[in-house]
Amino acid sequence: MNMLEIEKKWQKYWAENKINEYDENDTRKKFYCLEMFSYPSAAKLHVGHWYNYGPTDSYARYKKMKGFAVFQPMGFDAFGLPAENFAIKTGVHPQDSTVKNIETMEVQLQNIGAMFDWSKEIKTCMPDYYKWTQWLFLKLYENGLAYRKEAPVNWCSSCNTVLANEQVVDGKCERCGTEVFKKDLTQWFFKITEYSEELLQKLDELDWPEKTKHMQRNWIGKSTGAEVEFETESGDKFKVFTTRCDTLFGVSFVVLAPEHPLVKKLVTDDCKEKVFKYIEETAKASEIDRLSSTREKTGEFIGAYAINPINGKKVPIFAADYVLYSYGTGAVMGVAAHDERDYDFCLKYGLNVLQVINNKEGNATLPYCEDGYLQNSGEFDGLYGEDARNAIINKLKELGKGDFKVNYRLRDWLVSRQRYWGAPIPVIHCEHCGVVPVPYDQLPVELPYDVEFRPDGKSPLAKHEGFMHTTCPKCGKPALRDPDTLDTFVCSSWYYLRYPDAHNADAPFDPEIINKMLPVDKYVGGPEHACMHLLYARFITKALRDMGYLKFDEPFKSLTHQGIILGPDGNRMSKSRGNVISPDTYVSVSGSDVFRLYLMFGFNYTEGGPWNDDGIKSITKFLDRIEKLCENACATQPIKGEITTDEKELNFVLHSTIKSVDSDMDNFSFNTAIARLMELVNALKKYETLEKGNTETFYNAVTTLIKLLAPCAPHFSEELWERLGNKQSIFLSDYPVFDEKALVRDEVEYGVQINSKLRHKIVLSNSLTQKEIEEIVLKDSKVQELLQGKAPKKVIVILKRLVNIIA
RNA sequence: GCCGCUGUGACGAAAUUGGCAGACGUAGCAGACUCAAAAUCUGCCGUUGGUGACAACAUGCCGGUUCGAGUCCGGCCAGCGGCACCA
Numbered sequence: 001m002n003m004l005e006i007e008k009k010w011q012k013y014w015a016e017n018k019i020n021e022y023d024e025n026d027t028r029k030k031f032y033c034l035e036m037f038s039y040p041s042a043a044k045l046h047v048g049h050w051y052n053y054g055p056t057d058s059y060a061r062y063k064k065m066k067g068f069a070v071f072q073p074m075g076f077d078a079f080g081l082p083a084e085n086f087a088i089k090t091g092v093h094p095q096d097s098t099v100k101n102i103e104t105m106e107v108q109l110q111n112i113g114a115m116f117d118w119s120k121e122i123k124t125c126m127p128d129y130y131k132w133t134q135w136l137f138l139k140l141y142e143n144g145l146a147y148r149k150e151a152p153v154n155w156c157s158s159c160n161t162v163l164a165n166e167q168v169v170d171g172k173c174e175r176c177g178t179e180v181f182k183k184d185l186t187q188w189f190f191k192i193t194e195y196s197e198e199l200l201q202k203l204d205e206l207d208w209p210e211k212t213k214h215m216q217r218n219w220i221g222k223s224t225g226a227e228v229e230f231e232t233e234s235g236d237k238f239k240v241f242t243t244r245c246d247t248l249f250g251v252s253f254v255v256l257a258p259e260h261p262l263v264k265k266l267v268t269d270d271c272k273e274k275v276f277k278y279i280e281e282t283a284k285a286s287e288i289d290r291l292s293s294t295r296e297k298t299g300e301f302i303g304a305y306a307i308n309p310i311n312g313k314k315v316p317i318f319a320a321d322y323v324l325y326s327y328g329t330g331a332v333m334g335v336a337a338h339d340e341r342d343y344d345f346c347l348k349y350g351l352n353v354l355q356v357i358n359n360k361e362g363n364a365t366l367p368y369c370e371d372g373y374l375q376n377s378g379e380f381d382g383l384y385g386e387d388a389r390n391a392i393i394n395k396l397k398e399l400g401k402g403d404f405k406v407n408y409r410l411r412d413w414l415v416s417r418q419r420y421w422g423a424p425i426p427v428i429h430c431e432h433c434g435v436v437p438v439p440y441d442q443l444p445v446e447l448p449y450d451v452e453f454r455p456d457g458k459s460p461l462a463k464h465e466g467f468m469h470t471t472c473p474k475c476g477k478p479a480l481r482d483p484d485t486l487d488t489f490v491c492s493s494w495y496y497l498r499y500p501d502a503h504n505a506d507a508p509f510d511p512e513i514i515n516k517m518l519p520v521d522k523y524v525g526g527p528e529h530a531c532m533h534l535l536y537a538r539f540i541t542k543a544l545r546d547m548g549y550l551k552f553d554e555p556f557k558s559l560t561h562q563g564i565i566l567g568p569d570g571n572r573m574s575k576s577r578g579n580v581i582s583p584d585t586y587v588s589v590s591g592s593d594v595f596r597l598y599l600m601f602g603f604n605y606t607e608g609g610p611w612n613d614d615g616i617k618s619i620t621k622f623l624d625r626i627e628k629l630c631e632n633a634c635a636t637q638p639i640k641g642e643i644t645t646d647e648k649e650l651n652f653v654l655h656s657t658i659k660s661v662d663s664d665m666d667n668f669s670f671n672t673a674i675a676r677l678m679e680l681v682n683a684l685k686k687y688e689t690l691e692k693g694n695t696e697t698f699y700n701a702v703t704t705l706i707k708l709l710a711p712c713a714p715h716f717s718e719e720l721w722e723r724l725g726n727k728q729s730i731f732l733s734d735y736p737v738f739d740e741k742a743l744v745r746d747e748v749e750y751g752v753q754i755n756s757k758l759r760h761k762i763v764l765s766n767s768l769t770q771k772e773i774e775e776i777v778l779k780d781s782k783v784q785e786l787l788q789g790k791a792p793k794k795v796i797v798i799l800k801r802l803v804n805i806i807a
Numbered sequence: 808g809c810c811g812c813u814g815u816g817a818c819g820a821a822a823u824u825g826g827c828a829g830a831c832g833u834a835g836c837a838g839a840c841u842c843a844a845a846a847u848c849u850g851c852c853g854u855u856g857g858u859g860a861c862a863a864c865a866u867g868c869c870g871g872u873u874c875g876a877g878u879c880c881g882g883c884c885a886g887c888g889g890c891a892c893c894a
Contacts, residue, residue, distance in 0.1 A: 036894095039893090039894055041893085041894080077894070080893075080894065081892080081893060081894085082893070082894080085893095153892075154892075162892075163892080164892040164893065165891085165892055165893080166892075166893045166894095167892085167893090168892095211811055211812060212811090214810085214811065215810065215811055215812095215889075218809090218810050218811080219810080219889090219890085219891085221810095287890080287891085288808075288809085288890065289808085291808070291809065291890090292808035292809080293808050293809070294808055295808075326891095410891095411891070413891080414891080414892075416892095417892065418892090419892090487892075488893090488894070489894080492894080526888095526894095527811090527812085527888065527889080528888065528889065528894080529889095529894080530811080530888085530889070531810095531889065531890080531891080532889090532890095532891065532894090533894080564887085564888080566887090570886090572887095601819090601820095601831085601832075602819055602820085602832085602833095603819075603820085604819095604820070604821095607812095607813075609819075609820095610819090612818075612819065612833090614818075614819080614833055614834070615818090615819065615832060615833045615834090616833095617833085618832055618833065619832095621846095621847095622832090624847095660823095671819090671820070671821080671831085671832095672820095672821065672822095672830085672831080674831080674832095675820090675821075675830065675831035675832075676830095676831080677831095678831055678832075679830080679831070682831090685848095749827085750827085751826085751827035752827090753826090753827080753874085753875080755874080756874055756875050758827055761827075793874095794874070796826090796874060796875080798826055800823095801823095801826050801827075802826055802827060802875095804826080804874055804875065805874095806874055
């Protein structure tokens with residue numbers, strides 16, 4: 001069969017007959033199958049895209065044949081840093097390169113032959129899309145979920161520009177090698193923390209991989225404890241967060257994050273020099289380094305002291321970089337005796353260590369970090385763990401010096417980017433009115449084309465006079481636009497809501513349509529999105545729900561991650577390593593069905609692995625054998641014949657294939673589904689050699705085989721389906737159903753173990769009870785011989801499996 | 808470092824969720840067809856010992872639970888993903 005020809009033929013047929021489009025009038029149950037959309041950074045579709053879209057399309061086609069009205073859209077996440085970097089390097093405008101890349105990728109995506117509903121395509125860099133990204137921003141702002149505050153960015157003083165984390169290599173600028181430091185800018189944030197608790201709770205209800213849920217739980221990082229207020233000698237107050245309030249009497253010191261504003265205020269003259277230098281050093285360290293528990297703890301005494309509210313003790317205040325200003329209150333109490341980090345810190349700086357917790361025996365070695373009994377803690381002595389914590393917090397509450405507090409590690413989402421290639425932030429800064437949102441009827445705030453995007457100290461948009469200067473919508477006086485753009489994660493946080501109503505010019509979506517089409521029934525994409533994209537999308541859904549637009553709580557009911565296809569050398573594919581595999585080279589030679597089948601058969605879908613094309617021929621061989629079977633099935637009229645053990649055996653294989661392929665497809669276990677189909681082909685080949693007169697059994701088995709194969713090799717199966725004389729697309733036919741009766745075999749082989757070692761095999765009737773099996777097996781002459789006259793102490797019979805005789 | 812995952816023949820992998828380890832496929836070996844090659848078809852194929860029936864060993868390493876462990880528990884080792892401005 002000429003695969004390339006038939007692919008064109010059927011792709012054309014599907015498009016003309018709208019087989020792939022979702023029909024709004026379809027009354028069957030909807031199924032929204034979504035793959036993470038493509039980022040058009042490289043000009044070409046890579047194996048990763050193919051691996052995501054090919055097999056998932058097979059899943060969608062399977063669902064369609066199972067009777068669902070399937071909606072499977074596709075689009076492009078088109079804004080982002082790589083296009084801008086490419087522009088800086090080559091001078092090609094990001095819009096031009098992106099539009100061009102999208103065009104190439106569209107063709108490649110069509111070549112997959114997936115049933116994408118192209119009538120609903122979206123591109124996030126087009127004004128008709130980002131108009132609504134901006135709308136989303138304004139809605140969040142209106143509802144108190146967007147706000148501005150100071151936050152540090154990576155700053156390269158030589159390039160005079162903000163760097164992405166990716167552009168910082170070993171603390172230096174990837175372009176010029178200058179040391180990078182943190183600089184504060186006023187930036188926009190989304191208040192995702194408002195939803196911390198719900199984001200955590202609702203995870204339980206989701207059909208997501210457990211590991212992904214686990215990662216989100218850790219990312220949200222709920223911890224229950226207390227906030228305790230310390231007061232300095234100067235009368236300044238600050239709070240620390242602690243989960244171990246029971247150790248409060250043992251505080252040896254307190255630590256403020258170096259960025260904490262009180263550091264600069266409280267530092268004494270004699271410590272100023274050291275402390276300011278330390279703050280400067282901290283600005284160079286990355287967060288991962290700062291939190292590393294093997295890195296030596298550093299810190300500087302700031303010369304001031306704080307009062308422990310529970311016992312009035314004076315303790316020194318340090319600035320230390322292992323405390324992050326963004327987490328909790330940006331201040332912690334140090335209890336040397338009961339925390340490893342604090343213990344090291346105290347030894348290093350020669351501070352007091354006071355043990356306030358002990359084990360039952362009273363001989364705990366320090367640092368002792370588990371729960372225990374209080375000592376040296378006044379009225380609380382003898383209390384244990386949770387009770388001690390509650391008692392102390394209640395006491396603090398009485399004193400007005402503290403309270404119970406739940407803390408989350410989750411931070412608000414910083415969405416400002418000092419870059420060009422993104423959706424402009426739709427606010428205006430007016431000298432008189434302050435921050436003024438752009439009125440809805442003035443959206444979109446269009447991204448100008450003629451900008452200077454090479455880095456020279458200012459955001460590209462800030463240099464564009466025409467863009468920047470506008471009038472204040474409130475007072476009408478001259479004002480400036482926000483020069484920043486939105487994080488591309490904002491674009492991708494709501495795209496699944498746009499798809500079903502992709503061309504709505506009056507609203508981001510029609511709530512009536514959306515509430516019918518969502519949530520997404522199956523979402524498939526890389527595991528690297530476990531925390532960020534998947535959390536942001538959940539947050540946006542909840543925020544829009546609370547604004548009254550949506551009637552569902554979660555965007556993605558069920559989630560699957562595909563594995564990563566590595567280069568043949570076992571490393572991640574990258575241009576610099578020269579190990580990139582291009583799907584096109586395979587698709588243009590063997591055809592897209594062969595390539596798709598190979599991806600589905602060669603890997604465990606959720607694990608992926610190194611690329612190796614040794615076995616790709618086997619797929620061609622497999623399809624050739626099916627084509628041959630199909631020819632033979634067409635050659636003669638199906639005639640009902642005798643049902644002998646041969647037909648029974650073929651039907652057994654056929655129906656167990658239907659059963660396992662059905663459930664394997666549902667579980668994304670594509671490699672085993674195809675293995676089962678290969679077994680069926682082998683069984684059919686074997687049956688053919690018998691030259692039986694029952695062509696009906698054979699014919700039925702072949703047509704069923706083709707239906708089962710159809711989702712995985714759509715063009716090929718469609719072609720054979722037509723050759724079998726069918727006039728309608730195979731994807732409009734019903735999925736095969738297995739017959740329970742055909743699955744019952746008359747006899748089963750039992751493994752016989754003596755003392756748990758396999759020694760013998762016996763074929764027994766399927767209808768026997770455990771008792772009967774035990775009796776027959778014990779009477780067996782071979783078993784008698786193996787037992788050498790020893791009396792069995794115990795016999796374990798597992799039906800349809802094995803018999804274990806303990807002697 | 809922290810969080811999460813993975814580890815099974817020469818190779819990609821499978822294993823009804825605690826029940827005959829290695830289905831299916833690659834590669835390899837032997838044979839059939841062919842002048843020959845390719846293609847196709849048939850058989851063998853975890854390691855070691857044995858002509859053989861068979862036996863011993865075997866799921867990264869060490870230990871545990873169990874009649875029985877690739878699967879459960881504890882401790883290591885190695886590799887991979889994420890860590891908030893790559894998307």
